[in-house]
Amino acid sequence: MIQEAMNEIKRGVAEIIDVERIEKLLKDYFENGKNYYVKAGFDPTAPDLHFGHTVLLQKMAVLQKCGAIVQFLIGDFTGMIGDPTGKNETRKKLDKETVLKNAESYKEQVFKVLDPTKTEVMFNSLWLEELGASGIIELTTTFNVARMLEREDFEKRYKSQAPISISEFLYPLLQGYDSVAMKCDIEMGGTDQKFNLLMGRQLQRTYNVGKEQAVVMMPLLEGLDGVNKMSKSLGNYIGVTDEPSDMFGKVLSISDDLMWRYYELLSALSLEAIATCKDDVATGKVHPKVAKENLALELVTRYHNVDLANAAKEEFNNVHKKNELPTDIKEFSCDGPIWIAKALVDCKISPSTSQSRRDIKQGAVKINQEKVSDEQLQLEQGEYILQVGKRKFAKLKVI
Known part of the structure; x- marks a missing residue:
């Protein structure tokens, strides 16, 4: 014993x-x-x-x-x-x-x-x-x-x-x-x-x-970037108090290699069970995404509950497979017109206007599910669904 x-x-x-x-x-x-x-x-x-x-x-x-x-x-x-x-x-x-x-x-x-x-x-x-x-x-x-x-x-x-x-x-x-x-x-x-x-x-x-x-x-757990240690200041973290959908999506965003590090240090599964899962992925018996989903379900269940974990998985699949919008998007309003880079910051889906511009250059920003390429775009009066990457959404009403 x-x-x-x-x-x-x-x-x-x-x-x-x-x-x-x-x-x-x-x-x-x-x-x-x-x-x-x-x-x-x-x-x-x-x-x-x-x-x-x-x-x-x-x-x-x-x-x-x-x-x-x-x-x-x-x-x-x-x-x-x-x-x-x-x-x-x-x-x-x-x-x-x-x-x-x-x-x-x-x-x-x-x-x-x-x-x-x-x-x-x-x-x-x-x-x-x-x-x-x-x-x-x-x-x-x-x-x-x-x-x-x-x-x-x-x-x-x-x-x-x-x-x-x-x-x-x-x-x-x-x-x-x-x-x-x-x-x-x-x-x-x-x-x-x-x-x-x-x-x-x-x-x-x-x-x-x-x-x-x-x-x-x-050991220090690597963050979502797989390089630096997990840190709020670096923005590569998964918070214990993150919303279920955010937590699920962040786990799904890690690399296939990093997934096994997370399994070892975060999962309650035995090392034998993890080794079996790793072999199944290596031989093609189980797809890496399925293994990652199982880890995400376990972690969201631990910090929330099983129903919210399953709902987070369903929403993730709707957004990423069916190109649907999340069911719960935070809403913001402002006086217009407003510069797109500032709008992303004010809606709390980008940390800075410089990061907003980088995201636009990389094709990571969408308005109403259409990619944005103009860094100087001004949003006039109207309602918009703003998106950065695959997980960050906001509704903006420009008055």
């Missing part, structure tokens, strides 16, 4: 530090019913989670089935500093009101994946505010600047003479101190968090917690 649990825990994992400790925790649970604590921290810098975040959440859900109490840590204190991981410039600080609002949104979303009866939602302001100035000064003595500059993103910025604030040096120390305060047995994070995760192990040792957390690192 322990080996079976370890196999499921290791599925899709990029790296584990201290496997022996995890095996001992599992042994204590299966033989003695003793629970253990798994920490994962989320800085509420945006109100919504995307599928990249759920890679971590789903692994936490697996651990819950194997005796873990998940400590879902919302970094309301550290979120006001901003995690510098992977950043080439100092991040803007968030005000407390925004952080707390985003935190509430997180809490609503995580229980679509995690078992609420085996989850403790925690806020690190509870102990970090109590730490006070003297405690933070003491914390800074546990690590030196030379070691801090070994961190890749800091090293790059230092060499390029880009500014690094002292608060950013504090971030990994404060994240590590979270592990001291929470006395967790395992900490989870993405591969880009390795420096911070190891800091937790070191500080547990420094502060004589009596344990050193094991570390489980998950």
Whole structure:
């Protein structure tokens, strides 16, 4: 049973530090019913989670089935500093009101994946505010600047003479101190968090917690472009709160190769079942689109329900196979005339007028299902169905 649990825990994992400790925790649970604590921290810098975040959440859900109490840590204190991981410039600080609002949104979303009866939602302001100035000064003595500059993103910025604030040096120390305060047995994070995760192990040792957390690192899920990690800022994400039709369509838009990565990291199917599906596609027994539809149905069902998933599939087929319009299109109105590029932005189906112009050049923009080629087109009084690509639609009434 322990080996079976370890196999499921290791599925899709990029790296584990201290496997022996995890095996001992599992042994204590299966033989003695003793629970253990798994920490994962989320800085509420945006109100919504995307599928990249759920890679971590789903692994936490697996651990819950194997005796873990998940400590879902919302970094309301550290979120006001901003995690510098992977950043080439100092991040803007968030005000407390925004952080707390985003935190509430997180809490609503995580229980679509995690078992609420085996989850403790925690806020690190509870102990970090109590730490006070003297405690933070003491914390800074546990690590030196030379070691801090070994961190890749800091090293790059230092060499390029880009500014690094002292608060950013504090971030990994404060994240590590979270592990001291929470006395967790395992900490989870993405591969880009390795420096911070190891800091937790070191500080547990420094502060004589009596344990050193094991570390489980998950790979970063590629976004819809198949190149960059999933990110809202890059626009290549699938949001947990996306509408069923949007979620379904986005999954269908990924490449056939990327589909298997999504199956491994997002699907609840066993690795054996996924391997069988992959073989069926490779031999022509199953069309890749059918395999992708099955994945999309599974994911939309998880975050919505089966009826909405089936309705999303039907609408997708109507729009893309029969060239019909979606049944639910958001409506907008404006005074005219209006430039087409601005109209697409105002109707929230394009992020900028420059992107609108690029989409028009590439033939991705339609009005009333007819392609638009004129970048300077002015829309006069009337009603229009605007479309960008295969999934973005809006009704515009020009007054």
